[in-house]
Amino acid sequence: MKKSFDKILMADVLFLCVVGIVMVYSASAYMAMDLYQDEHFFLKREVLFALVGLGGMLVTANINYVHLRYLVYPLLAVCLVLMILVLIPGIGVKVGGAQRWLQIGGVKFQPSEMTKMGLILYMAHSLKRKEGKIKDFAYGFTPYVMILGVFFMLILLQPDLGTAVSLAAVVMLMLFMAGTRLRYLLSLVLLSIPLLYVLIMGEAYRRRRLSAFLDPWKDAAGAGFQIIQSFLAIGSGGLTGTGLAQGHQERLFLPEPHTDFIFAIIGEELGFFGAVVVVIAFAILFYRGMLISLRSVEPFGRYLALGLTGMVSIQALLNLGVVVGLLPTKGLTLPLVSYGGSSLLMTFIGVGILLNISKWTRAT
Amino acid sequence: MRKKAPKDYFPVKAYLVMVLFTVGYALVVYRLYTLQIRDHQLLKEKAEKQHMRIVKIVPKRGTIYDREMRELAISVDTVSLYAVPPQVHNKPAAARVLARMTGENRRRILKSLLKKKQFVWVARKCNPSILKRLEEADLNGVYALFESKRFYPNRALAAGVLGIVGIDNEGLEGIEYKYDDLIKGKPGYFLASVDAKRRKIIDEGEGYIKPAGANHLVLTLDxxxxxxxxxxxxxxxxxxxxxxxxxxxxxxxxxxxxxxxxxxxxxxxxxxxxxxxxxxxxxxxxxxxxxxxxxxxxxxxxxxxxxxxxxxxxxxxxxxxxxxxxxxxxxxxxxxxxxxxxxxxxxxxxxxxxxxxxxxxxxxxxxxxxxxxxxxxxxxxxxxxxxxxxxxxxxxxxxxxxxxxxxxxxxxxxxxxxxxxxxxxxxxxxxxxxxxxxxxxxxxxxxxxxxxxxxxxxxxxxxxxxxxxxxxxxxxxxxxxxxxxxxxxxxxxxxxxxxxxxxxxxxxxxxxxxxxxxxxxxxxxxxxxxxxxxxxxxxxxxxxxxxxxxxxxxxxxxxxxxxxxxxxxxxxxxxxxxxxxxxxxxxxxx
Known part of the structure; x- marks a missing residue:
């Protein structure tokens, strides 16, 4: 038994968080000035979220993760209720055509962020209990697919395809690692292809995003605008970048420079070196998380660590893929770096749990 | 044998997943290489092209005086409105507001707002008081610039001799046409670093070419x-x-x-x-x-x-x-x-x-x-x-x-x-x-x-x-x-x-x-x-x-x-x- 938590992971996470704060400021200052006449508007909030998140991380890092099993079902139920509530007009807050937020007092938060956590906890708990019977189709596969299906649809209704896809990916990853038959998973993937096709082709904006992904220069002023602006930002960064706050692209050329496309600003201002360092930091987060999972002494910790690591890493990889043009745009933030309270808080809480699990690992 | 715990494949799969993710990170790094190192110059130029915009400063057309230095044709400051269509959100609504503001035809404005262009004129040479109303309307993607306009204070007096100028201040007839080169002046330019809203954010000291002063004419007419x-x-x-x-x-x-x-x-x-x-x-x-x-x-x-x-x-x-x-x-x-x-x-x-x-x-x-x-x-x-x-x-x-x-x-x-x-x-x-x-x-x-x-x-x-x-x-x-x-x-x-x-x-x-x-x-x-x-x-x-x-x-x-x-x-x-x-x-x- 180790007595202390994974310091490399914590340093890595804190590094990403600091990079995030600096870049959110650099990317948003001009826009904040434009929108709120206060260049620190987003910075102040991001720092506050980070402090709250750090607090959350410290709390979860010091609670023995095994106790979390008591939370599994209540949390899942709360998530379900909130996910339904958020869809009800008048309760859920709509921003830019998507109804993703609930407002309590002056605080807005995204129940889908909590849902990720809830579902991962449930999966970890359940997979532990079903160890050995996991290969059974009715017992070890169907219930998860149904629960995932429910939440997947609820998220899609917001709509939030990015989060839905990353949630599905993490559930599949956990099932695959737990030993579900590969053919079940593959058939699930194959079956979901028509569904995805309908989802994408049925929505004009998603269709445009896909065609913009395939050939962004075709409609540079329209659908391809965002991704081309991203390329231009990253490309003009070169090897060493333009320097902090020296980039031009965040000055309203690149939509959402401080959220979905913050990595493009990193590429522009910190250059190839800076961008690679950030990619490496995410890789380290992933490897350390996987190591914690591998070294965990018991299945709940193992699956929980896997799920939490998978969630952050999949989302990060999807976001990076979008920003550099490997994947079509779908509206995902870069965990720890992008501006956004709910995401930052839940990521920190997840990292806190990971850190706690890391205390209970065996040495290799 | 069956009852025995099956072999734990978890570590193997974990390493497999780690390899897969590593490939993903490597792909991202490869893309970064192509964008930032291989295509750096190309993309940088493209980016600069949209950042740096050559802004033309139209010179004031020279005055035409009579033999006693009394003004026959002068230039007055006016405000022209233009739009960057991709930035205009609700185009029909914007067209309505602009039509009311300028007195121009709503459908014509809407038609130009719907063009797939980065620049369209909304209204040329309006009274400068329109600036305040534009500010109040707070429309996205609609901007103003100063343009000078020819004005003949004596109206029809000597009109046949003086001639006329077109909307771009080009002399079309009469003295305005004959002496166009002398009185139109040379336009100035400055490289303005602008954002997508085409706002000037770099001071005019950079790459600024002053518009060369237009010459004035003194006529023999009284x-x-x-x-x-x-x-x-x-x-x-x-x-x-x-x-x-x-x-x-x-x-x-x-x-x-x-x-x-x-x-x-x-x-x-x-x-x-x-x-x-x-x-x-x-x-x-x-x-x-x-x-x-x-x-x-x-x-x-x-x-x-x-x-x-x-x-x-x-x-x-x-x-x-x-x-x-x-x-x-x-x-x-x-x-x-x-x-x-x-x-x-x-x-x-x-x-x-x-x-x-x-x-x-x-x-x-x-x-x-x-x-x-x-x-x-x-x-x-x-x-x-x-x-x-x-x-x-x-x-x-x-x-x-x-x-x-x-x-x-x-x-x-x-x-x-x-x-x-x-x-x-x-x-x-x-x-x-x-x-x-x-x-x-x-x-x-x-x-x-x-x-x-x-x-x-x-x-x-x-x-x-x-x-x-x-x-x-x-x-x-x-x-x-x-x-x-x-x-x-x-x-x-x-x-x-x-x-x-x-x-x-x-x-x-x-x-x-x-x-x-x-x-x-x-x-x-x-x-x-x-x-x-x-x-x-x-x-x-x-x-x-x-x-x-x-x-x-x-x-x-x-x-x-x-x-x-x-x-x-x-x-x-x-x-x-x-x-x-x-x-x-x-x-x-x-």
Missing amino acids: RVIQHITEGELKKAVEDNKALSGTAVMIRPGTGEILAMASYPGFNPNEFGDFPARNRRNRSIQVNFEPGSTFKLVTLAAALDRGVVHPKDIFFCENGAYRYRTTVYHDTHEYGWLTVRQIIQRSSNIGAIKIGERLDEKDFYRYITDFGFGAKTGIDLPGEAYGMVRPTGQWSGLSGASLSMGQELSVTALQVVSAVATIANGGVRMQPYVVSRVIDEDHKVLREVRPVARRQVISRKTADFLIRCMEAVVSEDGTAPDAAVPGFRVAGKTGTAQKYDAELGRYSRRKYVSSFVGFVPADRPEFALIVVVNEPHGKFYYGGLVAAPAFRRIAERTLRYLRVVPPQSPEWVLTRCDGKKASLRQVKGSG
Whole structure:
């Protein structure tokens, strides 16, 4: 038994968080000035979220993760209720055509962020209990697919395809690692292809995003605008970048420079070196998380660590893929770096749990 | 065996997943390499292209002044609105707001907002007060910039000479067109680093090219004389129920144009509201057959060649003269007339007989030496040549026709220039309207000096012609109405039948009535022509239609120029009295 938590992971996470704060400021200052006449508007909030998140991380890092099993079902139920509530007009807050937020007092938060956590906890708990019977189709596969299906649809209704896809990916990853038959998973993937096709082709904006992904220069002023602006930002960064706050692209050329496309600003201002360092930091987060999972002494910790690591890493990889043009745009933030309270808080809480699990690992 | 825990594949799968993710991270790094290192230059240039935008600073068009530095055309600051369509959110709503703001057509605005462009005009050259309303409307993607706009403070005054400018401040007609290169200025540029909202965010110090100052023009025109001339011309055209008219005043000694008027005219500030024909500068762009005024040229040629002597007398056939195949008539039946009387009474037969003495080639040479059949070379665009047939194309009757001013067409400027030549002792001066080009600081860049084109006739010939012309204005002449009390006036009437293409002969109802002359006859201040096209009132004779307008313009201009009548203190007295009645007495004594 180790007595202390994974310091490399914590340093890595804190590094990403600091990079995030600096870049959110650099990317948003001009826009904040434009929108709120206060260049620190987003910075102040991001720092506050980070402090709250750090607090959350410290709390979860010091609670023995095994106790979390008591939370599994209540949390899942709360998530379900909130996910339904958020869809009800008048309760859920709509921003830019998507109804993703609930407002309590002056605080807005995204129940889908909590849902990720809830579902991962449930999966970890359940997979532990079903160890050995996991290969059974009715017992070890169907219930998860149904629960995932429910939440997947609820998220899609917001709509939030990015989060839905990353949630599905993490559930599949956990099932695959737990030993579900590969053919079940593959058939699930194959079956979901028509569904995805309908989802994408049925929505004009998603269709445009896909065609913009395939050939962004075709409609540079329209659908391809965002991704081309991203390329231009990253490309003009070169090897060493333009320097902090020296980039031009965040000055309203690149939509959402401080959220979905913050990595493009990193590429522009910190250059190839800076961008690679950030990619490496995410890789380290992933490897350390996987190591914690591998070294965990018991299945709940193992699956929980896997799920939490998978969630952050999949989302990060999807976001990076979008920003550099490997994947079509779908509206995902870069965990720890992008501006956004709910995401930052839940990521920190997840990292806190990971850190706690890391205390209970065996040495290799 | 079965009961035993199955082999734990978790670590193997974990490593597999780690490899997969590593591939993912590697792909991202590879993409970063292609974007940031391989394609860096290309993308950087593309990015810079959209960041750095060359902003053109349109210079203010130079002012046009009259000879006394009074403004005839100025530039005023206006605000133009443009849009970057991809940034405009609710286009129909934006179009509605903009239509209300600018008074432009809503559908036209919407149509341009829906264009797949990065730049469209919404409204050009609005009142600067629109800026405040634009700010209040707080529309995305709609911006304003300053543009200067041409403004003619005197509205229609001298419009035909000044011309017009287009929406991009380009000179289209008149002086605006002719001197466009000099007064439009050179546009300035600056490289503005702008965001997607096209806001300037880098100060102007960087890559800033100042717009080169436009030069100003000083004209030979006098605003007051122009005003007088236009007013009297309008009156003459309206009183005589005529179609149109033109008048030109020139300084015989220099060729400076003091006034150049066309009626009906137009307001160059809103030239689109007028028919295009109103924009014609009738003094130089409209040809007409001169008629009797041309008899001066015939006589000048004959005298100068020495084929006619001032003391010669001619038998005018009692009003009907068979010349070759045609019979020519006079309006009155004249017997023997002196040369001077032929001009004074405008005898066609007399003129023909004078012309008969001239060799065709000599006559033609004098006609062209006086400037007919060619552009005068005045610094205005679109000047007509007029039409004078070379002798090779003359018929047997051409000499006779030309002698009395038929079979050729002229412009008003050509006629007044020829008469000014007589006034100037036979020296034809080059007519011009721009006297100085000055720069922003009013430093003179170019000063136009009067140019003598040619000694057309001798001074002696000219002096005799002047005496003939003075007789025209006497009570026995064709234009006593042209007499200006206290001054010696020299002139000649012209009443030309218009050729009717439908009838194939000269019309009996359509005339061009004109009067051309100069004052004072001995030391001319100016020569003036008044041409009235197709008068349909009580009269059509030049002496009755155009001469009164000549007198009024001349009288008012002399007073404005403070020209004192020679040797007639009574004139001063009567001016002090302000009584018109006494003016007659002055005339009697003079």
